[in-house]
Amino acid sequence: MSKEWWKEAVVYQIYPQSFKDTNNDGIGDLNGIKEKLPYLKKLGIDVIWLNPIYQSPMVDNGYDISDYYAISPEFGTMSNFDALIFEAKKQGIKIILDLAVCATSSEHQWFLESKKSVDNPYSDYYIWRDAKPDGSEPNNWGSIFGGGSAWKWDENRKQYYLHLFATEMPDLNWANPKVRQEVYKNMRFWLDKGVAGFRLDSISLISKNQDFPDTPDVPEGEFGSPYFGASNGPHVHEYLQEMNREVLSQYDGLMTVGEATRTPVEKAVLYTDPVRKELNMIFQFDHMHVDYGEYGRYSDLRFKLSDLKKSMVQWQDKLHEHGWNSLYWNNHDQPRTVSRFGNDSEEFREKSAKMLATVLHFQQGTPFIFQGEEIGMTNANFNKIEEYRDLESHNMYQKFSDMGLPEEKVLTFLKYKSRDNARTPMQWDNTVNGGFSSYEPWISTNKNYSQINVASDLANSESIFYYYQKLIRLRKELPVMVDGEFTPVQMEDSAVFAYTRALNNEKLLIVGSFSDKRIRFELPTEFLDDPEIIMNNYDKAVQQNGVLYLRPYEAVVYRIK
Template identity: 50%
Template sequence: MIFVTVTNQWWQKAVVYQVYPRSFQDSNGDGIGDLPGITSRLDYIKQLGADVIWLNPIYRSPGVDNGYDISDYYDINPEFGTMADFETLLANAHQRGLKIMMDIVVNHSSNQNKWFTESAKSKDNPYSDYYIWRDPVDGHAPNNWGGFFGGSVWEYVESRQQYYMHSFAVEQPDLNWENPKLRQAVYDMMNFWVDKGVDGFRLDVINLISKPTSFADGQPNNGEPFADVGDIIANGPRLSEYLQEMHQQVFAGHDLITVGETPSATVADAKQSAGLTTNELNMVFEFEHMGLDGNPAPELGKWNDQPVKLVDLKQSLTKWQTGLHGSAWNSLYWNNHDQPRIVSRFGNDTAKYREVSAKMLATLLHGLQGTPYVYEGEELGMTSAHFKQLSDYQDLESLNAYHHFVDDEQRVTADTMLTYLAKMSRDNARTPMQWNTSAQAGFTTGQPWLQVNPNYTTINAAQATADNASTFAYYQQLIKLRHTVPVITTGDYQLLDADDDAVYAYLRTDGPTKLLVIANFTDQTQTRHYDALADGAKRLIGNYEDDAADTLRPYEAKMYLMEK
């Protein structure tokens, strides 16, 4: 193994703040967040201490999958504003020392993209091979692959008398990366944004772009009619080749931050895709720790209402910390636009424990090696919405799952599925940002596209930024430590007491310097002693005002620095 120094890249000490534009700040009263709204809140992000803003897709889109179906890669979604609005946002961010990372989707496009509308016309036009087309087999779909959103991945088009592949919604046809002209068109488009001055890319489901050489049937699970396409196409045979080509064509010569979303990736996959010397991506998002609270019944996937087991969480995070150290780079996250709010999921969102458990989870994550990502509202301890009825939801995945498991398969009752949605739906992350106590939480003067969580009167940015003991203030401290304490970036990782099902403790070490992180995941007082806690240890941060030595109060977390 090649072991390299990991402290010489700016993005290794950076903290990324994720903005879901639709839900961040509306400037014109139409109920939808927009680019001028984001620009108006840049000082808030700067106050937090973040270095990079990751924008979820802002391109022109029909909105079938909330912008992850792009109809024009070179234009801005009119709901969010204009190209001039984007340029203003970019310039204002740069003036504040904030970088902008664009979210790009190049596994698939919208079926309204010119590339696809042309491709669908015939087999002999310039765009004919920009997508994955296959002939019928015995009058039916080419194989039994099933998509991420349910149903077959194949859709028939009469004009070509062929099927096209869509791993996600039928309106999201997969691009054909085997075609060098398509790849060059993608690189040209990415360079358009680099030339505008963007500082990096988050690449959606990027490890799905290289499809298998064979389109043979897969093995369905648990009596399902379709084989899971994710298991079949992830980390395909030419993925590394394509990413290295992308690096050469787009990233090389620019000091960019790049992160790939990589469902089903293993540590070995990440060592290649995010290797410190492989010339592919800076880091990847893995999902193992986000799947630990899935349903014990495999056919129900993530839909469940049970808590994560701490021992399982330790095992997963430890595998990635030790597996990538010295050879690749971790991305660190609890929340994003696809995950329910972490304080409701792994913490305790009751009034008594919400803030202390939010701070505990933050301490644990921000002490690890990697680049931390903070999702809008996470720094406030925003909670999941816990919607009560199906009509409250807008997320395509949630609605499809309900109809599939309740109406079609009758695997669960309507009440049970609503309980699962309240716990796991992506809409839990997408409720509007809670700015203040005014109507609609200060997000909009109109009717918001998705209802505001009613707890905004007690959880909001105005109150948090005025309170030195708030979750926001705590995140400020953690980010400052990331910037100023080298062992957080450089140190190796050692899990302590792997079988402890109540407390998560780990040690980071770089030469004579050690960092000890301790987190109580329960609402009970625990007593623990750690030999690693040497005399003269300095408590860098903790979510209780005082330090009770070996006593850990409910959801208590603390971080100690030991230097010889």
């Protein structure tokens, strides 16, 4: 087995709570994932990335882990997990786990012990600091989830503990070698069970600046971003190299991807350059920031294609031969791609979903498909705050309301950007709750499930599903998709994203229109002489005298040899 099999792989992300419920409690489970393995095999994917399935009070939908060695009962048992690994292996599908080790749940035994006193064995497993002389927080860092300070006072210890996320998620102290060894021990436990690697949650935040400086330029009485002192901290690479040395390199052919919030491309090379022996790739967010507004991610702005292209091209260019890209449009923390970067109207949903898939999958890197993306699922379109389940969404609703923003505007922000957009149940068919569960789901099913579902896509040979299936198959057949050099084409075009991939004597031209109008696109000279078309989301490309006449959201891929 090649140690770099993950370069040729396509990953399918499963959000277990929302994938398939088999015991009718309204929550997806491990048996539901096992039941749908033949579907994933049909799609052609190689790897499943599972969002957290560990024991958790579910304050942050499983990222607040209270026991790293136990399966949360909502999802099933350890024997269910073992059966899933076994069945997936029979289908030729690997599984990687989501490991959240930046913070734990406040119900974790380590934290229950840590907060008892300043001199117990677990005292330094978390980040504790004294109050300022006036009793206030150690610095002005605010919680990433909104809702105020990133510090919480503990009356028993008479100290503050740090929580970059929810109050119930205290940050682990990675400066303590014992904490790191506990993490490595746990990783070995799951690797010995047969998982093929990890997605490491918020891994760029594990090393804090030990001076805990105030975030500058924050108005008096307000809280600033903790990224200032927590992102890409002083020892993060030292810790990851230790992790690689003690765990990752001890197992053959693992796949690792680190979530690296606020990591510019220059620093991404440090995480992903193979000679440094840290991670295979990272999730970066530059292209997720192109529609941010004055309040950050919660905005009602539409992106500019020029910004999107600039971001993606930069990552293709800077990581080429130095690291490896992860390719994604959406995940459990992001809105649905067809609603965000495409057009989710009845007229253009299918065409734009296929175009977006084309533009992404032909880039260099490992593609990640989020559940439902392969059938063009859309944003949730909730109209009331009561319909949302995400802690961050509720915190931001309260924050914006306290700022005096009109409720209509706040709900528009959530409708565009809430994490719940990705978390509505998988739409399997047109039966009750989209075939996800016969019981009321933990979060409402999107009302469009009777039109958008797996069953209807499987019955239609021209569906988004079969388009994704072909993209994945081509990746196995064309080495140029994996190893070819990426070169942008006509960067100044404000409606079209185009680039080439070249390897040896083979060259691909990928063209994707982001417009709902007809667009004129001049083909590069070398593609004028009747090249082969290997992908097109319309019946037949329209071209004449070296000009490609793109219809709304059209995607065309040419091949010359």
